[in-house]
Amino acid sequence: MNQPMPVLDPVAHDTHAEKIRRILKQHARLNTDADVLEPDSDLYQAGMTSHASVNVMLALEGEFDIEFPDQMLKRSMFDSIASIQSAIEELVGR
Amino acid sequence: MSATPIPLPRVGIDLVRISRIDESLMRFGERFMRRVFHADEIVYAMEAPPALRAQRLAARFAAKEAAMKALRVAHRGVPWREIEVRRSADGDCALVLHGSASQAACDAGFAVASLSLTHEGDYAAAVVLAQPVS
Numbered sequence: 001m002n003q004p005m006p007v008l009d010p011v012a013h014d015t016h017a018e019k020i021r022r023i024l025k026q027h028a029r030l031n032t033d034a035d036v037l038e039p040d041s042d043l044y045q046a047g048m049t050s051h052a053s054v055n056v057m058l059a060l061e062g063e064f065d066i067e068f069p070d071q072m073l074k075r076s077m078f079d080s081i082a083s084i085q086s087a088i089e090e091l092v093g094r
Numbered sequence: 095m096s097a098t099p100i101p102l103p104r105v106g107i108d109l110v111r112i113s114r115i116d117e118s119l120m121r122f123g124e125r126f127m128r129r130v131f132h133a134d135e136i137v138y139a140m141e142a143p144p145a146l147r148a149q150r151l152a153a154r155f156a157a158k159e160a161a162m163k164a165l166r167v168a169h170r171g172v173p174w175r176e177i178e179v180r181r182s183a184d185g186d187c188a189l190v191l192h193g194s195a196s197q198a199a200c201d202a203g204f205a206v207a208s209l210s211l212t213h214e215g216d217y218a219a220a221v222v223l224a225q226p227v228s
């Protein structure tokens with residue numbers, strides 16, 4: 001008898017960069033689609049406010065089950081998808 | 095021989111939409127307040143009727159951002175909650191810097207001299223004046 005195929009949750013299998021882009025779409029209020037941003041595109045230039053960066057931070061903490069330590073909370077950490085990814089990978093391991 | 099230039103005062107300004115702060119409170123609740131606001135700011139906000147809580151927090155968030163701009167410490171990793179808006183009995187508000195925020199201002203050679211807050215409709219704004227410390 002055939003076993004039912006496991007249903008894969010596509011969100012659960014997103015890469016770190018894909019999860020970051022999804023959170024940016026939900027919380028950063030960018031004036032550009034996060035899916036078409038280059039990894040090093042400046043998120044502040046793309047319309048993210050300092051308040052939106054707080055929402056992004058809190059959503060990332062929930063998504064990756066991490067807490068950014070105070071010393072990491074520099075403006076530069078939220079500069080780009082690449083800088084966010086680097087900070088997350090420092091906390092969760094690759 | 096040229097004279098050493100005297101550092102000039104710096105100004106920081108920030109504008110926040112109150113409804114966006116309300117959204118953060120609804121989405122992230124306690125975590126949002128705990129990460130961004132000093133314990134006494136949370137007490138002050140929660141004393142207000144629910145409709146005014148986001149307004150008080152929005153003005154304080156604007157003050158923190160204005161202070162980071164005036165002091166130019168955003169690159170230092172200063173936690174928002176270490177920049178406190180403290181309200182005196184007569185209603186005047188002043189900024190009090192704690193911990194690493196105080197150290198970062200000291201390292202930058204500046205001190206907060208004055209704070210002004212305002213709100214109208216869906217917006218809250220703050221202006222901070224920082225003076226060089228000799």
